[in-house]
Amino acid sequence: MTTETSAPVAEAIGSDDDAALAELERVWRPRPGLRGWLTTTDHKAIARRYVVTAFVWFALAGLNAVVMRLQLAQPERGLVGPDRYNQLFTVHGSAMMFLFAVPVMQAMAIYLVPLLVGARNISYPRLNAFGYWMFLIGGVLLFASFYLNMGPDTGWFAYVPLSGPQYTPGKRADVWAQMVTFTEIAGLVAAVELLATIFKTRAPGMSLDRMPLYVWSILVTSLMILFALPAVAIASTLMLAMDRLVATHFFNPAEGGDPLLWQHLFWFFGHPEVYIMFIPGLGFVSSIVETFARRRVFGYPVMVASLVLTGFVAFGLWVHHMFATPIPQLGRGFFTAASVLIAIPTGVQIFCWIATIWSGRPRFATAMLFAIGFIVVFTIGGITGVMQASVAFDLQVHDTFFVVAHFHYVILGGVLFPLFGAVYLWFPKFTGRLLDERLGRWHVALFFIGTNLAFFPMHLLGLQGMPRRIYTYRPELGWGDLNLLATVGAAIIGVSVLLFVVNVLRSRRHGALAGDDPWQGSTLEWAATSPPATYNFRDTPVCRSVTPLWSGDGEPAEALPVVTGLATHRRQILVTTVLDAVPDNRHNHPADTSAPFWMAATLGVTFIGAIFTPWAYVIGFALAGIAFAIWAWPRGDHPEDAVLPRRGES
Amino acid sequence: MSARPLLLGCVALAGCGGARNQSALAPEGPVAGEVASLWWFALAVATAVYLATVGALAWAAWRARRRAARGEATDPARDHRRMTVAVSVGGALTVVILLGFFVRDLAAARALRIPVTRDHVKIRVTGHQWWWSIEYPHPDPSQRVTDANELHVPTGIPVLVEVTSHDVIHSLWAPNLAGKKDLIPRYVDTLWFQVDRPGVYGAQCAEFCGHQHAKMALPVVAHAPRDYAGWLARARRPAAEPSDSMARRGREIFLSGPCALCHAITGTPAGSRVGPELTHLASRRTLAAGTLPNGKGNLAAWILDPQRIKPGTAMPATALPPADLEALLAYLGGLQ
Numbered sequence: 001m002t003t004e005t006s007a008p009v010a011e012a013i014g015s016d017d018d019a020a021l022a023e024l025e026r027v028w029r030p031r032p033g034l035r036g037w038l039t040t041t042d043h044k045a046i047a048r049r050y051v052v053t054a055f056v057w058f059a060l061a062g063l064n065a066v067v068m069r070l071q072l073a074q075p076e077r078g079l080v081g082p083d084r085y086n087q088l089f090t091v092h093g094s095a096m097m098f099l100f101a102v103p104v105m106q107a108m109a110i111y112l113v114p115l116l117v118g119a120r121n122i123s124y125p126r127l128n129a130f131g132y133w134m135f136l137i138g139g140v141l142l143f144a145s146f147y148l149n150m151g152p153d154t155g156w157f158a159y160v161p162l163s164g165p166q167y168t169p170g171k172r173a174d175v176w177a178q179m180v181t182f183t184e185i186a187g188l189v190a191a192v193e194l195l196a197t198i199f200k201t202r203a204p205g206m207s208l209d210r211m212p213l214y215v216w217s218i219l220v221t222s223l224m225i226l227f228a229l230p231a232v233a234i235a236s237t238l239m240l241a242m243d244r245l246v247a248t249h250f251f252n253p254a255e256g257g258d259p260l261l262w263q264h265l266f267w268f269f270g271h272p273e274v275y276i277m278f279i280p281g282l283g284f285v286s287s288i289v290e291t292f293a294r295r296r297v298f299g300y301p302v303m304v305a306s307l308v309l310t311g312f313v314a315f316g317l318w319v320h321h322m323f324a325t326p327i328p329q330l331g332r333g334f335f336t337a338a339s340v341l342i343a344i345p346t347g348v349q350i351f352c353w354i355a356t357i358w359s360g361r362p363r364f365a366t367a368m369l370f371a372i373g374f375i376v377v378f379t380i381g382g383i384t385g386v387m388q389a390s391v392a393f394d395l396q397v398h399d400t401f402f403v404v405a406h407f408h409y410v411i412l413g414g415v416l417f418p419l420f421g422a423v424y425l426w427f428p429k430f431t432g433r434l435l436d437e438r439l440g441r442w443h444v445a446l447f448f449i450g451t452n453l454a455f456f457p458m459h460l461l462g463l464q465g466m467p468r469r470i471y472t473y474r475p476e477l478g479w480g481d482l483n484l485l486a487t488v489g490a491a492i493i494g495v496s497v498l499l500f501v502v503n504v505l506r507s508r509r510h511g512a513l514a515g516d517d518p519w520q521g522s523t524l525e526w527a528a529t530s531p532p533a534t535y536n537f538r539d540t541p542v543c544r545s546v547t548p549l550w551s552g553d554g555e556p557a558e559a560l561p562v563v564t565g566l567a568t569h570r571r572q573i574l575v576t577t578v579l580d581a582v583p584d585n586r587h588n589h590p591a592d593t594s595a596p597f598w599m600a601a602t603l604g605v606t607f608i609g610a611i612f613t614p615w616a617y618v619i620g621f622a623l624a625g626i627a628f629a630i631w632a633w634p635r636g637d638h639p640e641d642a643v644l645p646r647r648g649e650s
Numbered sequence: 651m652s653a654r655p656l657l658l659g660c661v662a663l664a665g666c667g668g669a670r671n672q673s674a675l676a677p678e679g680p681v682a683g684e685v686a687s688l689w690w691f692a693l694a695v696a697t698a699v700y701l702a703t704v705g706a707l708a709w710a711a712w713r714a715r716r717r718a719a720r721g722e723a724t725d726p727a728r729d730h731r732r733m734t735v736a737v738s739v740g741g742a743l744t745v746v747i748l749l750g751f752f753v754r755d756l757a758a759a760r761a762l763r764i765p766v767t768r769d770h771v772k773i774r775v776t777g778h779q780w781w782w783s784i785e786y787p788h789p790d791p792s793q794r795v796t797d798a799n800e801l802h803v804p805t806g807i808p809v810l811v812e813v814t815s816h817d818v819i820h821s822l823w824a825p826n827l828a829g830k831k832d833l834i835p836r837y838v839d840t841l842w843f844q845v846d847r848p849g850v851y852g853a854q855c856a857e858f859c860g861h862q863h864a865k866m867a868l869p870v871v872a873h874a875p876r877d878y879a880g881w882l883a884r885a886r887r888p889a890a891e892p893s894d895s896m897a898r899r900g901r902e903i904f905l906s907g908p909c910a911l912c913h914a915i916t917g918t919p920a921g922s923r924v925g926p927e928l929t930h931l932a933s934r935r936t937l938a939a940g941t942l943p944n945g946k947g948n949l950a951a952w953i954l955d956p957q958r959i960k961p962g963t964a965m966p967a968t969a970l971p972p973a974d975l976e977a978l979l980a981y982l983g984g985l986q
Contacts, residue, residue: 081961082861155858161835162818162860167779253835259819260834293714298733324821324832324857326839329759336755340748344741350703351740355733358710359726361718372707379703383696386748390755392685392762393692395829396674399821399856463689465672465825467856470864477852478669553726 023568028534039592041125046132047111054104057139061095064088073487075475085471086153091146093156098183099139101415105280106190109218115525116212118203118541120573123196126596131189133600138182145175152176160251160262165244174611177241181607184233191225202581206543212523216304217283220311224272232269267318275314278414284422285371289353291519292368293360294554299352306345313342323394332391339389366440370421373448381409402462408455428514432530439503446496454489457482522547527560539564540574595631602627672852674825681828681843688758764842770808777820777833780862781926781939795885798926799939801870804878811841821857824870830856845872861962867940888917889929900981903974932985
């Protein structure tokens with residue numbers, strides 16, 4: 001393999017290269033038609049449908065929220081009864097957490113990370129396809145059951161014993177438990193792929209200290225997923241579902257089971273989950289600020305250290321969800337300290353972004369406005385979070401609308417503002433066209449107003465004694481006006497999201513042509529075409545700084561060096577070393593296959609069947625075994641892979 | 651604290667003060683008072699920190715914009731030095747402020763320790779889907795009182811409420827008096843508070859507990875110590891004897907009909923603990939755990955069709971001929 005410096009890609013293509021390029025096109029092209037749709041392993045194709053699917057669940061879960069807000073707009077409204085209301089908020093919360101916030105961040109990463117590290121595709125591309133199908137099945141399961149009036153109704157954290165067989169007969173809690181199974185499998189495989197991609201397929205020269213901050217955020221998030229998600233998967237799939245299916249007694253207090261065990265397992269996942277959602281958001285903000293302030297993010301080492309520290313400390317906070325349970329005083333002190341501590345790294349990152357803007361040459365495009373909105377909104381959520389680290393104060397506001405306000409500020413501020421900003425930033429990369437800036441400004445303004453109007457009054461409602469998850473309240477409690485205000489805010493959020501959808505649908509066809517690099521971006525994805533070719537880069541780029549496309553701050557680099565030597569007659573990616581990204585070997589990628597689809601379908605049968613009968617595991621795993629055999633069966637597409645010489649050869 | 655008028659101003663502006671008798675912002679005793687003062691302290695610090703952060707952001711954006719508009723030359727080395735100082739100072743201030751908050755919180759935690767060594771009153775509250783069973787213990791079993799859906803406490807003395815649950819997890823929260831405590835099956839925990847002034851304060855279940863989580867409230871009635879003793883003495887008495895023939899017929903209907911399968915009335919054969927104790931039903935302020943004001947009409951509506959008022963409640967509809975209903979209401983209405 002040789003490393004060489006060449007002119008930018010477009011100029012480097014000579015006549016000889018035309019043949020190689022055509023071959024590359026042919027080798028990486030998906031099959032045509034529906035078959036191609038089912039078999040593709042292109043990270044971009046899968047990420048696109050992943051993002052769109054996640055946004056569909058977002059919209060449906062958002063509709064649930066609108067219905068809830070209409071119900072609560074006045075005291076003693078009769079729009080929905082308690083049965084429907086409990087399903088509404090359970091499905092809203094479960095979908096937003098399990099089907100939107102985490103998956104959409106992973107989906108964006110599945111699209112962006114291979115491009116940002118200069119790879120041809122994600123690692124484990126078939127697993128990637130499999131993960132999407134699992135995610136899709138989980139979402140369809142949850143929403144289908146909701147629309148069939150058998151949606152889960154025990155809250156997104158499904159506390160036992162309420163979600164146990166004694167107090168929730170029927171299948172509603174089973175649907176919830178298996179939905180978790182699907183999404184956790186999808187989340188775990190995506191984390192594994194992203195880790196392998198980040199660790200082993202970075203462009204030559206992209207040592208760890210030259211990795212874009214967004215990639216760092218995904219690295220930290222993926223590691224967190226690896227440790228956090230098994231806790232809830234075990235608690236729900238293995239323990240709760242078994243309690244309900246085959247009458248084990250993990251959580252049944254009448255038989256010596258422990259209801260608090262569930263809370264520990266759930267929050268050991270549930271608290272890191274919050275950071276798993278918004279650390280990628282921090283990565284988005286770094287990318288947006290860097291691009292639009294036209295300056296490297298200030299304090300790179302501090303930013304990285306903050307992300308890593310947040311990832312670690314996030315695992316030491318879970319008990320602050322359980323301050324109202326019998327926990328020893330000393331234990332509470334520990335979790336208070338950790339909950340206070342975690343504010344430091346996030347605070348420092350916010351200071352670094354402000355410094356970056358201060359010293360940069362900012363352009364206030366819509367994406368940048370979302371990044372600024374993030375700081376303005378998220379900081380409120382962060383501060384109320386620190387307040388709740390105090391046991392004494394938390395016991396007043398725990399499980400009230402104050403907490404609802406707090407975490408919506410965190411999630412809308414920390415996930416949605418950065419995510420919308422990221423879509424405005426990268427939409428031209430996804431589609432080749434720019435989103436409309438005028439609509440974008442309406443979008444960000446209305447979203448900002450709606451968020452504050454909907455959620456700020458909830459702080460007061462909580463302090464005035466309004467608990468969470470009540471489907472109605474008596475008029476004499478005096479909560480009506482603030483609730484009405486919150487409902488108006490929710491409606492404004494709805495309008496702003498609608499504007500976003502209109503913007504995306506219109507710009508996809510009629511938006512201004514973007515070119516490859518409309519923002520003069522700093523990172524490698526902007527060296528690819530818009531939208532990128534199926535193989536991402538004609539030649540693997542070489543990375544010589546943390547902003548490889550810039551020579552200084554915001555100045556475009558003269559040329560992007562590349563390495564050549566990857567095969568064009570088959571799918572091949574460059575594997576580099578973990579720390580310094582020195583080229584190590586060439587890895588042959590698998591061909592497109594429908595095996596992941598069948599694997600997911602058989603597991604879908606297994607876990608959905610397991611809602612009704614334990615035999616589903618026996619039959620389903622047998623079928624999945626067959627699907628896996630097809631998956632792993634050697635094809636012999638490439639004779640040179642054979643270890644032994646074939647007959648007739650000597 | 652300086653933020654208090656500010657926030658109260660916001661509240662007044664919105665024209666929505668909320669009821670004062672179920673609010674953490676209107677403490678009625680030392681426990682809630684300590685937490686409220688912690689809150690005003692935290693709010694003041696938080697407001698300052700927030701304004702400083704957003705102010706810095708606005709200033710940074712304005713400065714960069716002005717600099718670009720004027721085409722001023724930049725001095726990257728100088729900028730870098732200044733940013734390093736600013737971020738370091740910001741980080742250090744963050745640490746100091748958080749440490750201050752942590753210490754303030756530890757002080758609050760110290761002040762809120764359960765005063766087991768002082769004179770206190772002990773009461774036991776057990777959560778049920780969706781009502782509260784309340785026991786006033788006494789060394790002499792004949793003096794123990796079991797009641798439901800209304801918590802009576804004396805003022806001026808710490809009240810230790812032992813909480814547990816009969817079924818799923820509930821949480822007892824009287825915002826004017828103290829933070830909440832979860833009621834968990836198999837666990838007994840203690841919530842404590844002290845009330846300064848006699849009055850009726852709202853409490854509500856704060857942990858989602860199923861269908862009627864919304865309608866699981868608990869009026870907390872605080873009496874001056876002497877009145878409390880009087881109330882307890884009355885509560886210890888068995889149910890009042892029916893005063894007329896109509897009420898006597900009502901008792902027959904109660905005892906021979908479905909009512910007695912679930913409800914207990916001391917002094918009668920009815921002793922089931924499935925539903926709330928009814929011995930002094932007529933003296934309570936509300937019906938069905940704070941769902942309806944107590945009164946003849948509401949009681950009739952509740953007996954005839956509780957599922958309309960509180961869908962999902964364990965109480966079934968009871969079809970009674972009007973004359974029987976009237977008699978039953980006469981009997982229950984006499985259970986002072």
